Amino acid sequence: MSELQRIAEELDAADPLAAVRGKFVLDDVTYLDGNSLGALPAHVPGRVEDVVRRQWGELRIRSWEESGWWTAPERIGDRIAPLVGAAAGQVVVGDSTSVNVFKALVAAVRMAEQDGRTGGGSERRNRPVRDEILVDATTFPTDGYIAESAARMTGCTLRPVAPAEVPSALADRGGRTAAVLLNHVDYRTGRLHDLPALTAAVHAAGAYAVWDLCHSAGALPVGLDEHGVDLAVGCTYKYLNGGPGSPAYLYVRRDLQPRFDSPLPGWNSHAEPFGMRSDYAPASGAPRGRVGTPDILSLLALEAALDVWDEEGVSVAAVRAKSLALTDFFLRCVGAYVPDGRVESVTPEAHAERGSQVALRCEDAGEVMKQLIERGVVGDYRAPDVLRFGFTPLYVGFADVEWAARVLARTLAG
Template identity: 85%
Template sequence: MVDATTFPTDGYIAESAARMTGCTLRPVTPSEVPGALGDRTAAVLLNHVDYRTGRLHDLPSLTAAVHAAGAYAVWDLCHSAGALPVGLDRHGVDLAVGCTYKYLNGGPGSPAFLYVRADLQDRFDSPLPGWNSHAEPFGMRPGYEPAAGAVRGRVGTPDILSMLALEAALEVWDGVAVDTVRAKSLALTDFFLECVEEYVPEGRVACVTPRAHAERGSQIALRCPDAGAVMERLIERGVVGDFRHPDVLRFGFTPLYVGFADVERAARVLAEVLA
């Protein structure tokens, strides 16, 4: 099963995995997952936060439902890691993947990450074995023997410059509690919505991100008929969000360095562009 609203790349990978293993791929929305699970379900790939709308899905309850059906739970954390508590170990998630260039601030091209639950690591069989995941990488043996633990998830030589940049970015997190980051994230997004409602002409945009904190990631998505052109004008004025087809303006809030003055200015410039 794959999240029907997923970022396209996840769907491509899920389709490839199904094809190579002889499984059937079934796209369903996260809300449909509990009712769609059955004894033939092998694995379920879901996004923690919807990349278009910013909706935060219920990782604990969905993971529990997947496990009750005897399947593996796989989560994409690209839009949640570094912005809010995830709790992979606490909730028994089997596998997870994500990027480091968003809320972890690694910059363009920074490394991705893989999580394999500790008790599954000795059974994890990577479809992309490489010399860097070999038990004896410099042994140059013709046969592959995976390294112990999480190291077996590696493939080839990592991009060293990107790793150095990411290392520096992660040092900023020393002493920072993710719960504090989450509290500021919610405060920033609340304030942005308040400013948009105050400044933007009524009816010009519509918020598609859930208002409830328990259902919101660290972004706000606004539906706007001419979103593509509007975002171009925003970027020209130094307000850098992005456009998602066909009509969504997406604004991400990285709590470590985005301040309330930035948020107010973004909403004010948006109102001026839309006036």
């Protein structure tokens, strides 16, 4: 047994989350792709079967009330809320991340417009029109595409900016920025951006901050309420293990909810959805972010998956501590096993700047990942040259990490 193997054994033995692994369906594959699709929690199939056979099959239409289907979007939102540092009543689940980015950005621009209209006389005349959206230039593409559409449909211009340059970009534009769309963790590099400081900078410029939490929720503390984030969205199939394409969520800060003016005001967001009124009157609270009939099977699989967070010892703090230990250890093992220069980590060394993944730049990354997968180490490849390894602390152990680094080194050796 090598030194690193011995250390892995010690780390696993001391891991307070080690027992949680048993709550997931895993096999002899080393699964480091939970940042793309989380593994299956072992109790989920039984719960889904009950939803299908009993709730749908036997109760049928009655389940909308009796099985709590109707209120699932906000009930499950309240389960996600503490994981992203939000008090209850501010998160609603439904639709895809892309659709939620659209809702959040358009609503943010409308809030900025409304700010421009309030206040009287000279104050109002001197206020610049807010007609610009800033978007993270390194964003996962869908956020940029949707931001472009939101800008087009609200008469704004869209300006891609590297997150670090957001404060100076805001200053440049002299108060014309309406909203800023940022990623908490970069999907490619795994870089964790400074949510508190960037949110403060956006607010100082009088704009609204919309955060995409896809790669942070369930992996590290977010602190939406604490840092005064305005709106946020995220997916649930990565570190929250909700299953393939499980619905995304939308956070609207409580004091902004009365001003949340949705571009997708479907009947589920109506104050009286079964009143069948031809005039739209929005619901108050988080349900205002709903649109159409929720996809119950996917939603309730997610609800079941979230039970893992009620296990003894499981908390965002514990997950974050283990996540950093896992990524530290992976970088150490890669450093020890892989010849210098063969790969280059594009994930920051500093803990304050690191999410829960390690991204290694590497020639032939696509081919290397293919071989890794054939050898039972599953990460993923992001064009043009990145090997991504995601570390879900709920089910990844230190021996997995050491083994993955060893197989990577062997694969790179050819």
